[in-house]
Amino acid sequence: MYRVKFEIFEGPLDLLLYLIKKQEVDIYQVNISDLATQFLEYIDMMRMLDIEIAGEFLVMAATLLYIKSRELLPVNQRAVDEQDPDELEIDPKWELIKKLLEYKRFKDAALELQKLEAQQEQVYTRESKFQESDTSPQPLMPFQASIFDLLTALNAVLKRFQTRIQDAEIIADEVSITEKIEFILETLKQQPVVLFSALFEHMNSRMHIVATFLALLELIRTGHVKAIQHQPFGEIQIHRGPNFNQLEPEFVTGHQTTN
Template sequence: MTTDYKVKLEIFEGPLDLLLYLIKRDELDIYDISIERITRQYLEYLQAFKELNIDVAGEFIVMAANLLYIKSRSLLPVDQQPPEEEAEEDDPRWELIRQLIEYKKFKEAAAQLHDRAVEQENIFVRGEISTSESVRPLLLGEVGIFQLINAFQNVIKRVEAREELQQIFGENYTVSDKIEVILARVSEGGALKFSELFAEMASRVEIVVTFLALLELIRLKQVRAMQPGQFGEIEIAAGA
């Protein structure tokens, strides 16, 4: 969530992720939180800029949905609440914090790859190509963060267009688990098309966590993201 956007309520003013953290710590009562007011403020915030920031909007939807889920659970009769021994494991507030951490890791990994891409572009610009013989045919080229993020956003859009995004509540996806899945798939079947990696997924959280795992594997050089030609589909292969 961007640092520019802040929630403004009678009992709280600050970033939405901080609001969720305070709710998790029981320092704020979910009964006192107006989901409708938070949503209205956010829409006004977007309108003021007259642009929809896809990344920020996606995070807001996830966190606002979780807020709504917490509030709906708080209204359930006591006899419909989960057993006490399952409370901590199933508590959606823990899930909120986990998702925030995942988003934070995703942004950090993306920022690192972006910096590397900029460095590579600078090196390329400063280089000199003296003759046409120096130009090599474009075959499999390393993919930069911009291509990866663009491909990732296309996956989200395709799933949303099919109206297949499922509720995120109760899901338990981790980066480490998805790392194992990706490594197993590239080891068994060789190069894997980017779209195939997400083909069976209909959950925003699973898609985001899987993409984060992919970024981590690329950072560790355990897999490579390659593109066959300028307009070819990105492929994922085992690292060199």
């Protein structure tokens, strides 16, 4: 299978915060057992796509499984374990929650700084020099979808077409990543924006869906397309990227097939 060279800038804490936000629960109230299950599902999806996984994700997976195993112990057995001096020193669940809270504060602070910088740029533009600053709430700006958003969208596509995929899996199918890259580019030549889900509308083979997703990741990586959302967990739109019109012949011919 073609190995995606898509660099994942987000780490395991980003994925955990993403899952918690998706559940709409407080960090203190999070169910570690459910969180571990969902975390492993994303790891499995990345493995299925042959995306390179950083070691930190595997360490976090092991940590979550350890915490989950502790929580599954009978109450009386847990009480015995907690008498162990080593267990009294560090509660792994609380340590994880503290890490998440600290990381969330860091991310929130960084986001606020970005917002302030954007506001300052607007205030000091030549057009607004002599205008009163607008203090009304600003609409949420479109933002780049993360790898986790893309994996969530892919999972929804796979589930939606599950029956048709199972029927099609009986026949071995070789799919060209090159053809899928050309398909996405041709689609965006016809229209500047297309919904993520629309790319997979007429596909009834798992390999065609996976190959299209891998092609999309490659085009995002090279800046030929952008994956945009207008609200958290909203529908993903695929836009032409800054390099859309700079496609080199070698870019397309250098890709492999999935089978």
